[in-house]
Amino acid sequence: MSRLPHPIPYQGSKRALAPLIAPYVPRDVATFYEPFAGSAAVTLYAANLGLAKRFVVGDSLGPIIELWKSIVERPSDTSARYRSVWEGQKDGDLEYFNLVRARYNSERDPVDLLYIIARCVKNAVRFNAKGNFTQSVDKRRLGMRPERMREAIDGASHLLRGRVEFRVGDWLDTLSDAGREDFVYMDPPYLGTSVGRDKRYAEQMAQDRLCDGLAELNARSVRLALSYDGQTGEKVYGPPLPDSLGLDRLQLHAGRSSQATLQGRDDETIESLYLSPGLSDHDGSVIRKPKAIQQELAL
Numbered sequence: 028m029s030r031l032p033h034p035i036p037y038q039g040s041k042r043a044l045a046p047l048i049a050p051y052v053p054r055d056v057a058t059f060y061e062p063f064a065g066s067a068a069v070t071l072y073a074a075n076l077g078l079a080k081r082f083v084v085g086d087s088l089g090p091i092i093e094l095w096k097s098i099v100e101r102p103s104d105t106s107a108r109y110r111s112v113w114e115g116q117k118d119g120d121l122e123y124f125n126l127v128r129a130r131y132n133s134e135r136d137p138v139d140l141l142y143i144i145a146r147c148v149k150n151a152v153r154f155n156a157k158g159n160f161t162q163s164v165d166k167r168r169l170g171m172r173p174e175r176m177r178e179a180i181d182g183a184s185h186l187l188r189g190r191v192e193f194r195v196g197d198w199l200d201t202l203s204d205a206g207r208e209d210f211v212y213m214d215p216p217y218l219g220t221s222v223g224r225d226k227r228y229a230e231q232m233a234q235d236r237l238c239d240g241l242a243e244l245n246a247r248s249v250r251l252a253l254s255y256d257g258q259t260g261e262k263v264y265g266p267p268l269p270d271s272l273g274l275d276r277l278q279l280h281a282g283r284s285s286q287a288t289l290q291g292r293d294d295e296t297i298e299s300l301y302l303s304p305g306l307s308d309h310d311g312s313v314i315r316k317p318k319a320i321q322q323e324l325a326l
């Protein structure tokens with residue numbers, strides 16, 4: 028399998044887990060929905076495997092959906108504009124990033140967003156409650172090079188053009204027309220009561236709101252997969268979803284935490300994947316990536 032295009036370098040993207048999630052997508056899907064899309068890693072993976080006829084990509088953050096439209100519908104123009112913003116920076120000139128970030132925060136230009144995502148610390152997006160981008164510049168790396176970005180943009184456009192609809196808004200609005208012949212992959216932001224606001228996302232999601240929405244989807248027989256809680260070493264994040272939703276819970280091996288590796292520990296990160304009943308007959312043991320896929324992702 029050739030390298031999958033991934034034009035939006037989002038920390039927390041599901042790019043590495045997509046190969047473990049895709050096997051649970053049924054083979055008869057009319058429309059594949061990803062209503063918390065971010066970098067839409069699972070949609071790209073599913074489109075590459077031809078797992079659905081049509082895709083709906085949604086997010087409540089308007090500029091990220093504008094960025095997706097620009098990537099898919101105007102790939103040449105988007106990569107040319109990325110090149111021009113990227114080439115505006117000079118090695119060692121950290122102020123340039125702040126200028127582009129301030130311009131994004133006042134004008135919300137999607138290509139400025141792509142540059143600041145690519146150039147910020149560890150690609151770890153941070154937004155305040157007004158949707159302003161707050162993460163700082165990565166002092167050591169210049170962000171994805173224009174040539175590589177062009178290849179990723181062309182590849183993503185090739186996979187999705189003519190097959191995708193983009194929607195800005197709350198996940199339940201994006202899913203309003205999903206039915207029993209469709210499939211939904213969800214990766215909502217996690218709101219822990221003890222940790223407060225999740226600064227990675229402008230918008231937050233409380234667990235009761237999530238559960239109400241899932242119950243509504245169950246009632247409409249919409250088949251779904253949801254990434255949610257997990258565990259790194261001893262540290263557990265996110266309370267599990269209630270059994271009353273009737274979802275199966277798989278444990279996926281997401282890799283080693285880079286933080287732990289830096290501190291000389293060997294902690295592994297395990298993420299839950301909740302599935303509609305009947306999509307998996309797995310026995311509950313941790314599911315790991317085959318070696319060939321690990322090597323491909325490391326490239």
Ligand SMILES: C[S@@+](CC[C@H](N)C(=O)[O-])C[C@H]1O[C@@H](n2cnc3c(N)ncnc32)[C@H](O)[C@@H]1O
Nearest residue numbers: 040041063065066067068087088197198214230
């Ligand atoms: C964990 S990220 C998804 C990352 C994604 N799986 C990827 O591969 O990049 C969650 C996304 O949900 C969006 N979001 C937050 N609240 C939302 C809501 N109520 N409805 C729709 N999208 C929301 C955020 O803007 C963010 O892009």
